[in-house]
Amino acid sequence: EVQLVESGGGLVRPGGSLRLSCGASGFTFSNAWMSWVRQAPGKGLEWVGRIKSQTDGGTTDFAAPVKGRFTISRDASKNTLYLQMNSLKTEDTAVYYCTTVSGGSHYYWGQGTLVTVSS
Amino acid sequence: QSVLTQPPSVSGAPGQRVTISCTGSSSNIGAGFDVHWYQQLPGTAPKLLIYSNSNRPSGVPDRFSGSKSGTSASLAITGLQAEDEADYYCQSYDSSLSGYVFGTGTKVTVL
Numbered sequence: 001e002v003q004l005v006e007s008g009g010g011l012v013r014p015g016g017s018l019r020l021s022c023g024a025s026g027f028t029f030s031n032a033w034m035s036w037v038r039q040a041p042g043k044g045l046e047w048v049g050r051i052k053s054q055t056d057g058g059t060t061d062f063a064a065p066v067k068g069r070f071t072i073s074r075d076a077s078k079n080t081l082y083l084q085m086n087s088l089k090t091e092d093t094a095v096y097y098c099t100t101v102s103g104g105s106h107y108y109w110g111q112g113t114l115v116t117v118s119s
Numbered sequence: 120q121s122v123l124t125q126p127p128s129v130s131g132a133p134g135q136r137v138t139i140s141c142t143g144s145s146s147n148i149g150a151g152f153d154v155h156w157y158q159q160l161p162g163t164a165p166k167l168l169i170y171s172n173s174n175r176p177s178g179v180p181d182r183f184s185g186s187k188s189g190t191s192a193s194l195a196i197t198g199l200q201a202e203d204e205a206d207y208y209c210q211s212y213d214s215s216l217s218g219y220v221f222g223t224g225t226k227v228t229v230l
Contacts, residue, residue, distance in 0.1 A: 105155040
């Protein structure tokens with residue numbers, strides 16, 4: 001059974017940093033493309049960024065609102081995906097979901113972790 | 120601001136058929152990129168409902184079906200049930216943005 005478990009959310013001041021983690025199990029993590037998707041309170045889904053599998057180059061892409069501030073990395077030895085968020089803004093407040101990416105779809109989703117950016 | 124437009128809400132009585140549209144442009148759906156659909160029940164994470172325009176993952180009832188034509192796509196729910204009350208999102212890839220895009224979301228209400 002595929003499981004994705006996010007952690008690391010919490011309250012952070014504007015301008016601060018936070019690192020989210022996503023523990024993966026039930027599939028071959030090293031072969032998977034992975035994404036982060038967020039959902040602001042009461043709003044819709046917004047794609048944040050994606051990392052390809054190591055075999056496909058391990059490159060990352062990001063949505064315009066977070067480009068230059070967020071980075072994604074992966075540790076195959078720990079089956080863990082990371083989202084490093086810097087220079088956080090109040091508009092980054094959201095539930096952040098970790099997902100697998102397959103054929104362009106976000107196939108499996110974690111339960112999400114809440115990030116609140118507030119002074 | 121999402122580049123995929125959905126109606127904010129649709130409703131229907133139990134047993135009826137409802138459809139949700141997803142309108143894109145020549146840089147996403149119209150460019151040939153697949154459309155995927157997600158169901159988000161209240162207070163839960165989204166779940167993949169339809170992938171690659173019209174395919175259902177294992178366990179998704181055949182009451183749910185998807186189609187795509189030109190710059191738009193549609194999700195149909197036949198035999199509407201109370202448990203189908205949820206938010207539904209379409210998603211594709213946009214070549215101009217070089218990234219994935221989600222629709223604005225549609226709330227389905229069972230009357």
